[in-house]
Amino acid sequence: MAYSTIFWKLLYSLSISMIVSQTPIHGQIDPSNPPxxxxxxxxxxxxxxxxxxxxxxxxxxxxxxxxxxxxxxxxxxxxxxxxxxxxxxxxxxxxxxxxxxxxxxxxxxxxxxxxxxxxxxxxxxxxxxxxxxxxxxxxxxxxxxxxxxxxxxxxxxxxxxxxxxxxxxxxxxxxxxxxxxxxxxxxxxxxxxxxxxxxxxxxxxxxxxxxxxxxxxxxxxxxxxxxxxxxxxxxxxxxxxxxxxxxxxxxxxxxxxxxxxxxxxxxxxxxxxxxxxxxxxxxxxxxxxxxxxxxxxxxxxxxxxxxxxxxxxxxxxxxxxxxxxxxxxxxxxxxxxxxxxxxxxxxxxxxxxxxxxxxxxxxxxxxxxxxxxxxxxxxxxxxxxSMLYYRGTELYAARLGDFKAHFITEGEYGQFGELEVHDPPLLYNVNQDISENFNIAGNHPEIIEQIKKLVEDHKSNLVKGKDQLAERE
Amino acid sequence: MAYSTIFWKLLYSLSISMIVSQTPIHGQIDPSNPPxxxxxxxxxxxxxxxxxxxxxxxxxxxxxxxxxxxxxxxxxxxxxxxxxxxxxxxxxxxxxxxxxxxxxxxxxxxxxxxxxxxxxxxxxxxxxxxxxxxxxxxxxxxxxxxxxxxxxxxxxxxxxxxxxxxxxxxxxxxxxxxxxxxxxxxxxxxxxxxxxxxxxxxxxxxxxxxxxxxxxxxxxxxxxxxxxxxxxxxxxxxxxxxxxxxxxxxxxxxxxxxxxxxxxxxxxxxxxxxxxxxxxxxxxxxxxxxxxxxxxxxxxxxxxxxxxxxxxxxxxxxxxxxxxxxxxxxxxxxxxxxxxxxxxxxxxxxxxxxxxxxxxxxxxxxxxxxxxxxxxxxxxxxxxxSMLYYRGTELYAARLGDFKAHFITEGEYGQFGELEVHDPPLLYNVNQDISENFNIAGNHPEIIEQIKKLVEDHKSNLVKGKDQLAERE
CATH class of the missing domain: 3.40.720.10 (Alkaline Phosphatase, subunit A)
Structure with missing residues (x-):
């Protein structure tokens, strides 16, 4: 092999390795060097x-x-x-x-x-x-x-x-x-x-x-x-x-x-x-x-x-x-x-x-x-x-996919109203109705059932921890 | 000059011109080739x-x-x-x-x-x-x-x-x-x-x-x-x-x-x-x-x-x-x-x-x-x-810098209330109070005066065109 050929081959390898080292490969977590x-x-x-x-x-x-x-x-x-x-x-x-x-x-x-x-x-x-x-x-x-x-x-x-x-x-x-x-x-x-x-x-x-x-x-x-x-x-x-x-x-x-x-x-x-x-x-x-x-x-x-x-x-x-x-x-x-x-x-x-x-x-x-x-x-x-929305130790609302059910609503700091219990819950498609304005509970009893099931499953294995915030000196 | 020097000089000029042609120079509008x-x-x-x-x-x-x-x-x-x-x-x-x-x-x-x-x-x-x-x-x-x-x-x-x-x-x-x-x-x-x-x-x-x-x-x-x-x-x-x-x-x-x-x-x-x-x-x-x-x-x-x-x-x-x-x-x-x-x-x-x-x-x-x-x-x-906010042919509000004065407010499609005239106008700092919630008219009579002046200047040379929308067949 002529020297010039070797030179070009080396240059080629070098440039390839440079490209590789400069391009992050997504998802390559190195267990010996965690992020x-x-x-x-x-x-x-x-x-x-x-x-x-x-x-x-x-x-x-x-x-x-x-x-x-x-x-x-x-x-x-x-x-x-x-x-x-x-x-x-x-x-x-x-x-x-x-x-x-x-x-x-x-x-x-x-x-x-x-x-x-x-x-x-x-x-x-x-x-x-x-x-x-x-x-x-x-x-x-x-x-x-x-x-x-x-x-x-x-x-x-x-x-x-x-x-x-x-x-x-x-x-x-x-x-x-x-x-x-x-x-x-x-x-x-x-x-x-x-x-x-x-x-x-x-x-x-x-x-x-x-x-x-x-x-x-x-x-x-x-x-x-x-x-x-x-x-x-x-x-x-x-x-x-x-x-x-x-x-x-x-x-x-x-x-x-x-x-x-x-x-x-x-x-x-x-x-x-x-x-x-x-x-x-x-x-x-x-x-x-x-x-x-x-x-x-x-x-x-x-x-x-x-x-x-x-x-x-x-x-x-x-x-x-x-x-x-x-x-x-x-x-x-x-x-x-x-x-x-x-x-x-x-x-x-x-x-x-x-x-x-x-x-x-x-x-x-x-x-x-x-x-x-x-x-x-x-x-x-x-x-x-899904997402569970707690206020204190009470579950007020739950979201499943696009839909969110409010079982209880309550404002705070004098804004957005007093405590209200909702049965059936208020239901919003929060991906479409991004400001939670249009209650569609009447149209979707089946979704309310799914969300209720989600909440029941959650509550079935819930052990509430001892309240660490209540006691003051 | 040796040929090799000329070669490098040419190459240099070429690369410079390539850089120039590839880099857009902002603000260089060519009058003979308008955008x-x-x-x-x-x-x-x-x-x-x-x-x-x-x-x-x-x-x-x-x-x-x-x-x-x-x-x-x-x-x-x-x-x-x-x-x-x-x-x-x-x-x-x-x-x-x-x-x-x-x-x-x-x-x-x-x-x-x-x-x-x-x-x-x-x-x-x-x-x-x-x-x-x-x-x-x-x-x-x-x-x-x-x-x-x-x-x-x-x-x-x-x-x-x-x-x-x-x-x-x-x-x-x-x-x-x-x-x-x-x-x-x-x-x-x-x-x-x-x-x-x-x-x-x-x-x-x-x-x-x-x-x-x-x-x-x-x-x-x-x-x-x-x-x-x-x-x-x-x-x-x-x-x-x-x-x-x-x-x-x-x-x-x-x-x-x-x-x-x-x-x-x-x-x-x-x-x-x-x-x-x-x-x-x-x-x-x-x-x-x-x-x-x-x-x-x-x-x-x-x-x-x-x-x-x-x-x-x-x-x-x-x-x-x-x-x-x-x-x-x-x-x-x-x-x-x-x-x-x-x-x-x-x-x-x-x-x-x-x-x-x-x-x-x-x-x-x-x-x-x-x-x-x-x-x-x-x-x-x-x-x-500044900005003038017209509804129909009536000036309802005007903005000067951060501040907007509403002389008249009126909702539409049954939302956001009936027509109300405000004197003094409602005043909002719309850059700070982005949702127009906090009327600060009482704190800034001087700004209201400035906005009123802006409106007067505007009205002083205003000739309203003949209403083209009124007539229907």
């Missing part, structure tokens, strides 16, 4: 608060790019319409009624609550620890502020954040609600005596909320850089755009949407920093980032509340606006880009990431989450076809 | 009816890609909340109150209306003809069905479409409204005796609406191919998703959103065919396509109506849901991609395309449209800072 996971969880962000979900004036270029490069989910649910139960469900993959992290007495934990997430529950951090993941919890916890309930006693290697909502420990005298018709309003971080914790120690009180979003994002960026040589899991739970609203630096006063827009745009900027870090460290191809929120917008706070877009009602209710969330999965090496209008839930993240990390699900308990990995990687149909 | 223009105009499509504008279940991948590659406008207005005046304004760049194409007696033209767009008005087709553009009108006209009012007598070289709304000439006996709570409903094209015209001749009656969207799109594709060697203008005005709804072939029964979704997805597919044709014919770099709609969703038709997303009310009203439209400008060689949340209006298209084609605006009349070309090409701030 990293990042959950970015917003607080009280509404379905309609990102540009890519139809907001006219909040500019979220980083989340929009994330949606374009990844999967944009449009029927994805939090497991509760308020904070504490929603977070418990996300981290355990279970309905909060099972863990006792929902209650008919108090809807969330307060600074004087006695309890928190039971030690018997397995968090996603504990689960991933079985495969040696390093993990960080950054941001709002709200699953118990006493030492034994904090993130570092629930599987996380480290914690940096506030233990409950940013409007708790209120020591000011401003009626925020009255002022929130227009932004900005003059609210001081000193009006809230919320502590900032490093692991289990208070390092700042009141937490300086003016730049807290930026600090959370920077914390995540540092963690990525420090742990780039091992599998890691970051749970970044921003405590905003829950009121009181704070934004820092260039973001303050920058958004057409006012202060609420400033806050969301600063969160969006943090998402951009995190994705940029993943690209620069070469980790992007083997990392999955999911962005979502804990519940719908807190509507009584007017322009300081988000928008549920076309969905009905907001936080605190079992209408779609209370529990359906803008949800984006991103991972250029693993997630197949596209729009997914099938069902998903924050509870599914536990099972999905467990599968991807090669960890078996616990066999001693019911896990409500479904494994979405085939949908994420290959765009196969979602395994989830 | 082609395509307006794709939907009928009764709501602000929230595309995936990229937040719809959860209507999949519009072609329009979403168009928005990603082009400019997505989020504060873009039709000039009226119903069909006839909106179309008159789009094609003339003028408020319909000036041309007489709005009325307090009948809101639109009917099959027994006597008149149409006055011959004295200059349509965009007539305007572009000054620079030798070939032009086609495809779809719904609704500016007069008598011969002298038809597109070919208003500057267009050809016409293929229906002369008024697709629900007119009703000869069936179905109460569509009652049935539209759920889709599909059994409605026959024969229930509507609407004619299909080729230029000024009826070629089909009733028009076969089952595949009409597809035929319109194919007509546009053919026109592009036939006119690829000269500047052209296509006005493609789909008569759907105005009720009655029809979809064809694979689209019928395919959308999670039901029949309304089928219809919008077939329109989206047509957009894809048009953009593909532009790319294949090499015209994409020198063509601007704009997609928008004539007014908001016709809400009483329930699941057969669209969604205004987070905006209030719909068709027929001067709330935002009645007149703000999803609007996308695309042109890979000319339009700088991005999100534009500044103001624009369908009336601006006349001035913008005139400028781009190097044609002077008429000097003998008031043109209400602004030239958006610097915004499209260079992403400069929009020259539009």
């Amino acid at each position: 990293n996971f990042i959950i970015i969880f917003a607080d009280d962000l509404g379905y309609g608060d990102l540009s890519s979900y139809g907001n006219p004036t909040i500019h979220t270029p980083n989340l929009d790019r994330m949606a374009h490069e990844g999967q944009k989910w449009t029927n994805f649910y939090a497991a509760a319409s308020v904070c504490t139960p929603s977070r418990a469900a996300l981290l355990t993959g279970r309905l909060p009624v099972r863990s006792g992290m929902s209650s008919n007495i108090h809807r969330v934990l307060f600074p004087d609550s006695k309890n928190g997430l039971p030690a018997s529950e397995i968090t996603l951090a504990e689960q991933l620890k079985k495969a040696g993941y390093a993990s960080a919890c950054i941001g709002k916890w709200h699953l118990g502020h006493k030492e034994q309930y904090l993130p570092t006693n629930n599987g996380f290697d480290s914690y940096f954040g506030i233990p409950y909502s940013n409007d708790m420990d209120f020591i000011g005298n401003t009626d925020y609600n009255k002022l929130a018709q227009e932004s900005p309003i003059a609210i001081k971080m000193e009006d809230y005596n919320v502590p900032l914790l490093q692991n289990t120690k208070i390092i700042e009180r009141p937490a300086n909320q003016n730049n807290i979003t930026q600090r959370y994002s920077e914390e995540a960026v540092s963690f990525i850089k420090e742990h780039k040589d091992e599998p890691f899991f970051i749970y970044l739970a921003h405590n905003l755009p829950h009121i009181p609203l704070f934004a820092s630096g260039n973001f303050l006063g920058s958004s057409k949407r006012g202060l609420y827009g400033d806050v969301v745009e600063e969160i969006d900027n943090g998402v951009g920093l995190i994705l940029k870090t993943l690209k620069e460290t070469g980790l992007a191809e083997n990392t999955i980032v999911v962005f979502t929120s804990d519940n719908g917008p807190w509507l009584p706070f007017k322009t300081h509340a988000g928008s549920a877009g076309p969905l009905k009602a907001g936080k605190g209710t079992t209408w779609e606006g209370g529990m359906r969330e803008p949800t984006i999965f991103w991972g250029p090496g693993l997630v197949k880009p596209g729009l997914v209008s099938e069902l998903g839930s924050t509870m599914d993240i536990f099972a999905t990431f467990s599968t991807m990390a090669g960890i078996e699900l616990p066999k001693d308990r019911i896990i409500d989450g479904k494994d979405l990995s085939e949908t994420l990687i290959h765009h196969k149909p979602s395994p989830r076809n | 082609n223009f395509i307006i794709i105009f939907a009928d009764d499509l709501g602000y929230g009816d595309l995936s990229s504008y937040g719809n959860p279940t209507i999949h519009t991948p072609n329009l979403d890609r168009m928005a990603h590659e082009g400019q997505k406008w989020t504060n873009f207005y039709a000039a009226a909340s119903v069909c006839t005046p909106s179309r008159a304004a789009l094609l003339t760049g003028r408020l319909p109150v000036r041309s007489g194409m709005s009325s307090n007696i009948h809101r639109v033209l009917f099959p027994d209306s006597k008149n149409g767009l006055p011959a004295s008005e200059i349509t965009l087709a007539e305007q572009l003809k000054k620079a030798g553009y070939a032009s086609a009108c495809i779809g719904k006209w609704h500016l007069g069905h008598k011969e002298q009012y038809l597109p070919t007598n208003n500057g267009f070289d050809s016409y293929f479409g229906i002369p008024y709304s697709n629900d007119m000439d009703f000869i069936g006996n179905t109460d569509y409204n009652k049935l539209a709570q759920e889709s599909p409903i059994a409605i026959k094209m024969e229930d509507y005796n609407v004619p299909l015209l080729q230029n000024t001749k009826i070629i089909e009656r009733p028009a076969n609406q089952n595949n009409i969207t597809q035929r319109y799109s194919e007509e546009a594709v053919s026109f592009i191919k036939e006119h690829k060697d000269e500047p052209f203008f296509i006005y493609l005005a789909h008569n759907l998703p105005h009720i009655p709804l029809f979809a064809s072939g694979n689209f019928l029964g395919s959308s999670k959103r039901g029949l309304y979704g089928d219809v919008v997805e077939e329109i989206d597919n047509g957009v894809g065919l048009i953009l593909k044709t532009l790319k294949e014919t090499g015209l994409a770099e020198n063509t601007i396509v704009v997609f928008t709609s004539d007014n908001g969703p016709w809400l009483p038709f329930k699941t057969h109506a669209g969604s205004a997303g987070p905006l209030k009310a719909g068709k027929g009203t001067t709330w935002e849901g009645g007149m703000r439209e999803p609007t996308i400008f695309w042109g890979p060689g000319l339009v700088k991609p991005g999100l534009v949340s500044e103001l624009g209006s369908t009336m601006d298209i006349f001035a913008t395309f005139s400028t781009m084609a190097g044609i002077e605006l008429p000097k003998d009349r008031i043109i209400d449209g602004k030239d958006l070309s610097e915004t499209l090409i260079h992403h400069k701030p929009s020259p539009r800072n």
Whole structure:
């Protein structure tokens, strides 16, 4: 063989291998090098608060790019319409009624609550620890502020954040609600005596909320850089755009949407920093980032509340606006880009990431989450076809496929009406009638029967956990 | 100079010229080869009816890609909340109150209306003809069905479409409204005796609406191919998703959103065919396509109506849901991609395309449209800072920057209340309070004064045209 022929053959092989190494092969999880996971969880962000979900004036270029490069989910649910139960469900993959992290007495934990997430529950951090993941919890916890309930006693290697909502420990005298018709309003971080914790120690009180979003994002960026040589899991739970609203630096006063827009745009900027870090460290191809929120917008706070877009009602209710969330999965090496209008839930993240990390699900308990990995990687149909809508420990509504039956409806915060029991239930085709306006119960007794069967099956094996939210000091 | 040096120099020049020819330079309009223009105009499509504008279940991948590659406008207005005046304004760049194409007696033209767009008005087709553009009108006209009012007598070289709304000439006996709570409903094209015209001749009656969207799109594709060697203008005005709804072939029964979704997805597919044709014919770099709609969703038709997303009310009203439209400008060689949340209006298209084609605006009349070309090409701030909201010949509301004042509000089709005069006007910051919920008139008398001044200035030079919609046979 002439040297020149060998030269061309070598060049050919080289170019082929370059092509191969540059093209991510979707679905190729290497068990010896499982993917990293990042959950970015917003607080009280509404379905309609990102540009890519139809907001006219909040500019979220980083989340929009994330949606374009990844999967944009449009029927994805939090497991509760308020904070504490929603977070418990996300981290355990279970309905909060099972863990006792929902209650008919108090809807969330307060600074004087006695309890928190039971030690018997397995968090996603504990689960991933079985495969040696390093993990960080950054941001709002709200699953118990006493030492034994904090993130570092629930599987996380480290914690940096506030233990409950940013409007708790209120020591000011401003009626925020009255002022929130227009932004900005003059609210001081000193009006809230919320502590900032490093692991289990208070390092700042009141937490300086003016730049807290930026600090959370920077914390995540540092963690990525420090742990780039091992599998890691970051749970970044921003405590905003829950009121009181704070934004820092260039973001303050920058958004057409006012202060609420400033806050969301600063969160969006943090998402951009995190994705940029993943690209620069070469980790992007083997990392999955999911962005979502804990519940719908807190509507009584007017322009300081988000928008549920076309969905009905907001936080605190079992209408779609209370529990359906803008949800984006991103991972250029693993997630197949596209729009997914099938069902998903924050509870599914536990099972999905467990599968991807090669960890078996616990066999001693019911896990409500479904494994979405085939949908994420290959765009196969979602395994989830139903959703249960709890308020406290009561099942108010259930969805099966296109249809949702409301057995009980109840507004919240003085909006959307008093408690009403419906027999027959109200029935909506929520894929066609996206704002839940046209009750079609009379036309579809057979669908009501199917949904009732779903609920009976669920209740037949339901053991309600001891109420962890009721007791206060 | 050695031959080898010359060879490398030549190769270098060649590669540079290749790079230059492959990289579109934004804003380089060649006066000797002005851009082609395509307006794709939907009928009764709501602000929230595309995936990229937040719809959860209507999949519009072609329009979403168009928005990603082009400019997505989020504060873009039709000039009226119903069909006839909106179309008159789009094609003339003028408020319909000036041309007489709005009325307090009948809101639109009917099959027994006597008149149409006055011959004295200059349509965009007539305007572009000054620079030798070939032009086609495809779809719904609704500016007069008598011969002298038809597109070919208003500057267009050809016409293929229906002369008024697709629900007119009703000869069936179905109460569509009652049935539209759920889709599909059994409605026959024969229930509507609407004619299909080729230029000024009826070629089909009733028009076969089952595949009409597809035929319109194919007509546009053919026109592009036939006119690829000269500047052209296509006005493609789909008569759907105005009720009655029809979809064809694979689209019928395919959308999670039901029949309304089928219809919008077939329109989206047509957009894809048009953009593909532009790319294949090499015209994409020198063509601007704009997609928008004539007014908001016709809400009483329930699941057969669209969604205004987070905006209030719909068709027929001067709330935002009645007149703000999803609007996308695309042109890979000319339009700088991005999100534009500044103001624009369908009336601006006349001035913008005139400028781009190097044609002077008429000097003998008031043109209400602004030239958006610097915004499209260079992403400069929009020259539009205000919007006037007419209902018939009465000014109901006016917007200046972030703020909108309602002097009169009135619902329509039995929804959103009776006529109410407001003094002081209701005042909303529509960029912050996107659903027009929080009246802040009491806080901002100075803004109300500014808006009143804007209205006075406008009225001081307003000559209302003779009502062309009032007379019927």
